[in-house]
Amino acid sequence: MVSRDALHAELAARLDRFADVPDAVLCAVVTRDGLCFWVFDRAEMPELSGEPERDRALAAWLCAGCPVLDACLELELRTAGAESVGVWGGLAEDDRRAVHRAWAVRRAAGGRRVWKVRHPNRRPRGGEWE
Numbered sequence: 001m002v003s004r005d006a007l008h009a010e011l012a013a014r015l016d017r018f019a020d021v022p023d024a025v026l027c028a029v030v031t032r033d034g035l036c037f038w039v040f041d042r043a044e045m046p047e048l049s050g051e052p053e054r055d056r057a058l059a060a061w062l063c064a065g066c067p068v069l070d071a072c073l074e075l076e077l078r079t080a081g082a083e084s085v086g087v088w089g090g091l092a093e094d095d096r097r098a099v100h101r102a103w104a105v106r107r108a109a110g111g112r113r114v115w116k117v118r119h120p121n122r123r124p125r126g127g128e129w130e
């Protein structure tokens, strides 16, 4: 069985192909094609429970079939980084934070930016667009 660390590392490596994609392009693609931006309202997404397996299943279910899953994950890692909350990129926050650690190491090793940028189209839980 593959360990969770190995899965996180594999996901981080899969995002290498986005390293040169500008933030604005990623954001435009995700907000245009992401299921939660046109099929359903993110504000209606169920809250995470804090129980890892349950949240993992919920995130996978919510994002199933989304055509921009990896782009969404890349955007979230750039904009929220280790403080990422909620469901983005098919992952609940614990997994995404773990992917972020591997992602940041890979980007820093490649001389890439790893600091956060502002998500131009982001609604926090129960709030208005930031």
Ligand code: SF4
Binding pocket: 030, 033, 034, 035, 036, 037, 062, 063, 066, 067, 068, 069, 070, 072, 073, 087, 088, 089, 090
């Ligand atoms: S991967 Fe999930 S959170 Fe991201 S745009 Fe698609 S449905 Fe929304």
